[in-house]
Amino acid sequence: NLEGLPKLPLSRQIIAVPEAANVTVSMVSASRETISLATRGVNYPIMPRQAPVPKCDNPEDMPFLIERDFYNTSQWTSYPEIRVEELGHMRGMRLYALDFTPLQYNPALKQVTIIREAEVRVDFIGANHAATQELRDKYYSPAFNGVFQSTLLNPVSTRGSLNRYPMGYVIITPANFVDALQPFVDWKKKEGFNVILATTSETGSTASAIKGYLQNIWDSATPENPAPSYLMIVGDVAQVPSNTGVTSSAHITDLTYVRLQGNDYLPEMYFGRFSATTPAEVTNQVNKTLMHEMYTMPDDSYLAKSVLIAGVDSYWSTSHANGAINYATTNYFNPSHGIDSQTFLYPASGSSASQIVQRVSEGAGYVNYTAHGSETSWADPSFTISNVNNLQNTNKYPVVVGNCCVTSAFNIGICFAEAWLRAVDKGAVVYIGGTNNTYWDEDYWWAVGYKPPIPSSGSGSPFVPGRTGNYDALFHENGEPFEDWSNSVAATIFMGNMAVVQSNSTRANYYWEVYSVMGDPSLIPYLGIPTDNIADLPDTIFLGMDSMELVADPYSYVAISMNGVLHGTGLASASGELTLYYTPFEEPGMADIVITRSLVKPTIASIQVVPNEGPYVTVSPLTITDPNGNGMAEPGEIISLNLSLNNVGVMDANNLTASIATTSPWVSILEGEEQIPNIPADGNITVSNAFSIQISPRVPDQASIPFEITITDGEHTWSSTRSIITFAADLNIGDV
Template sequence: MKQKSTLFILLAILFSFTLQAQEVQYTLISQTTSEVVIRVDFPNYYETTPVEVNGEILYKLAMGNAYPTEQLGAPELLKSTTSIIVPEGVQPTISVLEANFSLVSNFNLAPSKGRLYRDIDPSTVPYVKGDQYLVNGFMGDNQGVIGTPYQLRDFTGVTVTVHPFAYNPVQKELKVYQSLILKISYSSENSVVAKKNNVVFDQIYSRHFLNYKEYSNSKYNPLTEEGELLIITPATFVTALQPLKEWKIKSGIPTTIVPTSIAGSTAAAIKTYITNYYNANNLAYVIIVGDHTQFPYFTLSGQTADNYFTEIAGSDNYPDILLGKISAENVDQVTVQVNKFIGYDQGLFTQTHHASFCGIASSEGPGDNNEYDYQHIRTINNLLQTFTYTSGYEFFDGSQGGLDASGAPNATMVANALNTGIGVINYCGHGDWNLFVSSNFTNTHITQLVNYEKLPFIFSVACQNGNYVNKLCFAEVWLRAISGGKPTGAVGALMSTINQPWNPPMCAQDEFARVLTDATPAFTKRTLGGISFGGIMKMLDVYSDASTARTWVLFGDPTMMVRTTQGTNITASHMNQVAVGATSIVISSPIDGAKVTLTHNSQIIAQGVISNGTATLNLPTTLVQFDTVHVVLTKFNHNPYQGFFEVNTINQPYLVYSSHQFNNSQGTAETAPETGKNNKITLVIDNIGMLPSTNVRCALRSSDPYVTITDSVEQIATIAASSSTTFTNGFTVKFANNVPFGHSASFTFVITDDLESRVFSFDQRVLAPFPSSGNIRIVDGGNSALDYGETATIMIPIENLGDASAITGYTKIESLRNYLSFFRELNPVNTLVANTIQDYGFLVSVKPSVNTPRVDLIQLTYKTGGYTYVRTYEVGIAGAITSGVDDQEVTSLKIYPNPTSDYCSFTIPENITSEKLSYAIFDMYGKLIIQNKITENQVVVDLTTTAAGVYMIQIFDGTTPISQNKIIRK
């Protein structure tokens, strides 16, 4: 129950690497039109927990990404599951191509208690051995079980289930698998095509299906557009929902509001309407509006099951759309929630709390992964800290150490934390329709909150928190909360309408955290719906728990991009006015990856993505004089840009930049220019005015230090009205031979005619090498260390980490303390293409004068073109102990994670106790980027303001550098 400081983050990062190493891992080996081959690697580490059953000590098993089989009375084995895409209509078969395992004798495996629900404590349920213990054979040895095919939108998927262990209860032998290679075979002439793909489901597919990348790259061109949002509501709420519709459209999501008078008056009729709308459109999201008396709901087996609306394609339980609920009884309650969603989306609210987490849990269990509730939540908290979360709270029943204070938490503690500011809450424990049992935080406490604008989103594994029928449930109070006219409570909550089981929702909650913290480059969008239903799909893969999936209701806006840190403002520039008939507009912004949306009259007319500082969007021909077009740029953890331009008839010449292309010196198009090369540039300009432009002059300018323009001007006598001209290879640019890796050069075109001059700017990424070197090793035919009088070879990997070739160069190697003699100091290095490593050997001998153990410093200088790289290594002679602070040893100063996207951390070795420590980060050309004092052994580095590229971090004792390492910023 203590707030976490940023100094704890390294432990969490170390945890994440350990966790990944201890999980079941799946690798796609190959895929053809008739088979998929996958490899499964099981971690060497697995956990055994003793339990006493009738005086006998038995053991429970646990392993990352492996889950209990829940077969009552049977030995509790584990299973792990992945999904793959197969052609529609096939019945796949599976075969084991290779299996590696070992046997453990005299192992007493505990029986399963079956599937338990959260209205009971698992510790009160006894272990009972069933008749399965009489079977003299290995249970769980059916490796590679294919599940029933299911439909996830356009894709047919099947689960592949494996077992890390098999067990013979009579012989008490445990078979422990290390790896498997499986072949899934099928025969089909059907192709696999995703007709309804969009950004959010593209990312869901990429996590859910092991082989999705193969289809997305080779079978179709993935769409970059957003899916559509359908809002179904009683007619009385339509006007209150209009601002949400307008904002969603402006931010790039086509949105339609349909009253229930059209969609239907029963749940079945509304589902039919949603299905028909899905079949006719690229529907991704649905929001249903109203409490149980305003909006019809499904009751399946006596359970309120809103997510049944999502089951559209196929006859399975996998959600094909992302569903959210705005529960409201009147217009005011709708307005409160709409204002929350818009304010959060637009970055209008306070944002200092977004990087703070809160975990609340009981001390009961164990459940999924053999974790007690508090252990489960602590695992999630640790994972969050490997991402952008830098502070947080733990409120656990009992005294669990860490951030949790002794004793049981209470509602006041939780309220104080919320009022201070929390970005995300994960709860796991008992619950009811009006409270978290752990902490006894109730509906009343929510209404008393003063967390103005500091709104978290909540994932709750608990009973009944979302049971909204005939009562004002916990989730509804969180979303409706307002105090003094200001929004309080929460901005979203995933909560159940039923008594949840113990294991399955814990599996889903783990996946929520994994999706939220997914740092892969392609994972650019994190919507509340994508996170929630991504976790539910994982749970369906593992546990096939349709009841939990259908009844876990998302209260909130499923399209909302969550925030995990304070947002960065997006800046952009563009023309304020375009002519009638203009065919395109250029939007410039330094925020690469930002999505650009143009809207007119509440319709999306163009979309694009900022790349290399610009996006060129085509304009429709339907725009007329005096039209206003809105421009919105959005990106994860950024505050959107909102602007506009006007369309007007221009009764004069009006020249605008249209496009440009970098070509090589022979005039052939290139994807990007390269350091040290000459390039020609082709320019296209348009006259969008109603009169011809005369005496047109185009000048290319740049103040970039790495750019020399040798041919800067092109001229033409006339450009006719409403036409364009192309200056093919009209400009010549030379890039210096030492352009830093990751550098973008800035250019402007000044276009002048008899009437006026106009300036257009763009940035261009320049490809460049990044010379570096790896760890040294001694090759001597003996102990891999230098001894008195010995001659050996020092091997050093020479690296090019850049995106252009490092041309033929040389290395110089020298002994700085004169204990070693190199047979040749200068050595040629061949051309290294981008992102390659080549080992080079340097023959060396220990000088005869060295007769006591010594540590020498070897300085390597690598010269390639205009780049010079220098690194110093420590080398021990005759067993001399190195200091541990040369740049190689503090490469064991391990940077986590590396590569990184926003934050990284390192630890100062305990043997360095100076009070004058500091660190500095330089770009590859030596410019100082960041400098700070070091006051703790564990250090967190904030790289959110730096551009993508490779940097060098140096540790200083006073003014003396004592270590260094590379940091790769994605």
């Protein structure tokens, strides 16, 4: 299927191949038939294959490609009936394309030969199965299961135990964004990710240095500590550079950072970017992301609405734009899925710009536009950066997909995608789009899957198993087992791109480079108002335990952590049962439990960790009593420290004594020991003025003064570290 030569049907399957194997294919048997086209009413040559048509180009301006030397001679097409082509590695999986061309054509004879039925043999010669398994163990990620299981002809059972390790998440950021990112980092840990936060001062500030840092992480992976599944870049190109495309120097791409095995274009991690130039812009995007992922929006009714737009193009929109949107509404975005879809088809969409903006402004959970675009807008119907900045959708932030040219070209200033994410108290939580031109055929396949032919009526293709597109991956409701689900926004991009690979398009590698996520690549869209998880959790767990039993919705991902440290993760079974194994807790406190699952509300809960015998006394943060009553520790003051104590044990705590010590040079302890009243099991008390200390007159402002507080009952001893902050006037003496 070469440009200028006859466009013949091709069936492409993706297969997994062992390491070191030489792949051979042969036709064992075939049933062929030669047909005269004239007898079937076909009196013209088979159309030659044309170059993909960019959405931003006029097809009339594109040259018509034809190999006249072929069409003017009596010869048969020489396409191999069956062949293989190495695609590369993705996530430790060696992938090949298996292409079957069942038809050959002779233009002079006006005949075609068709293979009606065939038996094909594929052999892997010299396979190194040990090396194959080693790679798959090192680079296994449950987040990639859906991509492999839905697209491979020979899916490999790669589902490992999520109890053994969580997925990894790498964040690359300038140092001055770290504080603004901290709530996002804390959440990702609670959600069940091993987070690696690296500043550009650690990785290096050039694109090649950052790639080297990520390459080292990839190369250092082990079966016990597999390579991360997600990469988040934080900053605009001036803060964290991107890369010039290889398939075209006209676009920018972050794909280069995750091309970590071989020279192919298949990525090894999902990737996304918070494009920001200031900490405030980071905070805004973090807040919108956390509202979505933690499900804290004050009104969730907007999630039951979508806005789907087939834009204007007199030649392509009827078949391709309407076809994609009709596929989406027929199969997924409809009342039977609890979704009210505001759908705008061509040609009526061309006069609906103000109505579309209003629908988005009122609130929608998912917005999709397909047609022409620019760096700063959807072209027709028009939706501009100014429209984005004037939206009123506070706390109603959609996932937005732009199947159009260059709306994610984030190297031009503030592009359309960046505007959606940076808009404060409005805009979107995620924008998916291209950093360069996208193409009519390829965008259709990306959205609905490679399901030829594309109906000219715009009715949309039927669902075809094994030909999954972006919409199918979002909903995963066609009988796919759990391993086939593609949950995150980044995974759905990969499913769309794999559909383009299945089409044998010459733009397949290009699509890997240009389609990207603005926002958190691990975000899971809700697609309607999600149901509550049936999670049933214990009220308490004991110190020293390393597992607990729980029940949740089938295939729920469960994470347990405390004080920012992830202790364990697990995946509920098909029946919803889980024995969650975790690293035992060494101190009592409140453990955080987060349970997530596609199309279900997250469960965010706390479980008390308590001793299983005797008393156990903990210390709450210190408060102070000071002479001037302002509640601040200031230079030269003698202040009292107030103790709040909790007995989280199962027996009363009696005969208690508390003592205090410090290593700080800025305080002197005047009274450092106190007798404490008895505390019943599961009780608490406050002891006012327990200790007396003097603050140095020379103490600096905002000094953190640590104290070691020891509680004993003569048999047990409990130690806690607590601190106070000093407040000193910051005097600047200027010219007089």
